Amino acid sequence: MGDDCQYYDSRSYNSLRDSDDSPTLSNRHEYRRVAYPTKKEERQRRSTFSVLAKFFIFCTGMIVFCVLMYIPVYNKASNQLTKDLVVGWSKQTNRDTKVYVQPNNVTAIQEPRNICNKHKQNKLFLLIVVCSSTINFDSRMAIRETWGNYKKYLTMSKLYHAVKEKYKNYNYSYDLYSETADFINVTSYRSKRDISSFSQLLPELAKALQDNLVKDKTENVPEKRFEDDDNSMLPEFDMNQELGDQTEIPNYDYYDSNVMKIPPKGYEDNPDLEKVLNLLRKDKNLKENLPKIKEEDEVGNIDPEYKVVFLLGLPGNDNDSAIQNKILEESERYGDVIQEGFIDSYNNLTLKSIMMLKWITNNCNDSVRYILKTDDDMYINVPNLIDNLRNRSRDFDNKTRGTRAKEYMLIGDLICGARPVLDSSNKWYSPRYMYGGRVYPKYLSGTGYALSSHVARALYDAALRTNYFHLEDIFITGMCAGRARPRIVPRDDPTFSYQAAGGPAPAACGAHARATAHRVPPHTMRLLTRLLADKRMLDKCERMRLTKMKQEQHRLYVLYRFLRLLVSNEC
Structure with missing residues (x-):
């Protein structure tokens, strides 16, 4: 009885262990399914690894091949370079x-x-x-x-x-320069200037004709002067041609002067500069002019x-x-x-x-x-x-x-x-x-x-x-x-530039706005100096400069400059 019970228990234990519901057997089946895949899965896995390995080996081989091919070509090209491509400074030249x-x-x-x-x-x-x-x-x-x-x-x-x-108080809230407005102002200015020139020229011509007909003396006639802008309306006068026709040497002794005579009386035969200056200092008429002369000397002696x-x-x-x-x-x-x-x-x-x-x-x-x-x-x-x-x-x-x-x-x-x-x-x-x-x-x-x-x-x-x-x-x-x-x-520094100056008018305003202008030949250099010495041109260039500064302060322009810095090598 006892043996039967023991046998039953052992059999029961074995049956429970070997049954499908046993957790040990269940886990063992799951382990076997994961650890030992099927032949089809194994074949697919090996195929994937082999493709990747072949691709990696191929890429590595191509890189090594390119490197090996580049080295002799580079060495050959380097050997073909002449030793003094930079004239005067070859590889063997001492660079100390x-x-x-x-x-x-x-x-x-x-x-x-x-x-x-x-x-x-x-x-x-x-x-x-x-x-x-x-x-x-x-x-x-x-x-x-x-x-x-x-x-x-x-x-x-x-x-x-x-x-x-x-323009020091300009607040950048409006444009100082407009090409259309400046063109109209220049046109009206030129028309007014030409009309005024003719209005001054015709009376002078009429008076000159009348004087020639009557042959009156002109000593007491008040002097008439044209403005500087009207020089283009005056006839050309060649001083060398006019003086070349004179055959007699004029006599200047009869001219009265409150400054000096040329030469001063008593020093005709002795052109001693110190004596001439001493004579001028003793002249009472020159005392009022001495301070002015001194001021001019001081200006010339300024460092x-x-x-x-x-x-x-x-x-x-x-x-x-x-x-x-x-x-x-x-x-x-x-x-x-x-x-x-x-x-x-x-x-x-x-x-x-x-x-x-x-x-x-x-x-x-x-x-x-x-x-x-x-x-x-x-x-x-x-x-x-x-x-x-x-x-x-x-x-x-x-x-x-x-x-x-x-x-x-x-x-x-x-x-x-x-x-x-x-x-x-x-x-x-x-x-x-x-x-x-x-x-x-x-x-x-x-x-x-x-x-x-x-x-x-x-x-x-x-x-x-x-x-x-x-x-x-x-x-x-x-x-x-x-x-x-x-x-x-x-x-x-924004005032320095290596850009070319360009045409005369743009170059003048560019030279005014900056400290340097590049590629300026001698004749353009002289032209720029004349243009920048003109008040009207200088005023126009200053208005253009301030208007451009006002435009550069706009938000869109600032964004544009920022994006340009990102994609370019600008500093």
Whole structure:
């Protein structure tokens, strides 16, 4: 009985364990279904893995193949490059700038005197250094006659500040300039001017005919003068032609004068200037004129705000002595030429700029505050530039009052994200052995940039520690500025531009609104000076500038500029 019960229990246990309802058996079946898939599922899984593996192996093989094919082609192309694609600077050329600059020696062949006077207490505010080619005599002469002429600067500065003062209270709520309105005003002005000219001209012609018929004396006739705008209505008069017909030498002894006689009585045979001046001082009629003469002398003796010098190298051909002789004559006549002993070429522009920094450091270290480096095809709006630098100097002096802080200012037209040009036919070609980076550092356009005297010394010291690179603006304002001590950050200034000037009228208003204008030939330089000396043209340009500023403050324009910065390399 007991055995039967034991057998029953064992059988019952086994039956329960082996039954379909047993949880152990159920889990075992589920485990078997997951761990051991069917042959069809296994075949599909292996097929998927094999396709992915084959695709990965194929891609890897193609990448390796392309790399292996590119390496010999690249090496072959590199070997085919000539060694001196950058003329004068091959792979074997020593690029240590100290070898060419010779910092411990005086390398200037000729240099001006009294440009930077170290003994004067007042510093020269601005020194403009024009990097000019040896053969550009016309460009240098045009600069001396236009924006480099200090007398013309004084006149144009008065007009510039007068028109600025006229519109200083403009609140940008309306447009100052409209092309339609200005066209109507100009047309009506010209018509009125022509009518007034005829109304003045006809009575004068009638009176002249009447005088000829009656043959009366004209000594007591009051003098009539035409306005300056009416010179076009007057007949042409050739002074040389009229005087050429005279055969008798006129006698001037009968002319009475309250100034002097030519020569003064008693000094006909003794043209001693000191005695003549002493005689004039004793004349009672001249006493009232002496203060005016003194004022004119004082104005002429005022220290100028800026000076202009031209930096040149040597002519390219060793046997070209004619150009060198003309440069020597030019230097002796004007006294504003700095000539260094290197070959003047495009690939040596960096060397020219380093020589500029060297000359300023050695001759104008503490006697000048700002320096402008520019080219001989640039028109410089000197009143605009000096006004800009005055504001910057005033802000710096107010912030550093009572301290001996040094001013590190480097401003111009900032260029960002520029990449080396690998096309050997391009003007700005840069081979790998000259610059191995992918992107140039931020730099200022070499057409014109302004720097303080402390920056000039810092850049000069950095240039002596930096390998030569033939693109001047990238080397000076990018590489050397980054390696200077302290590090100098080039800043963008909207008044500087390397864009071409364009036509006469747009160029005039562009030159008025900015400090620099590029690609200006000598004849256009003279034309711009005449246009900017016209009050009406200057007034029109100022209204155009303010109206454009008002339009740029619009929200849509601000959004446009923001989107343009995102998709372009602008700074």
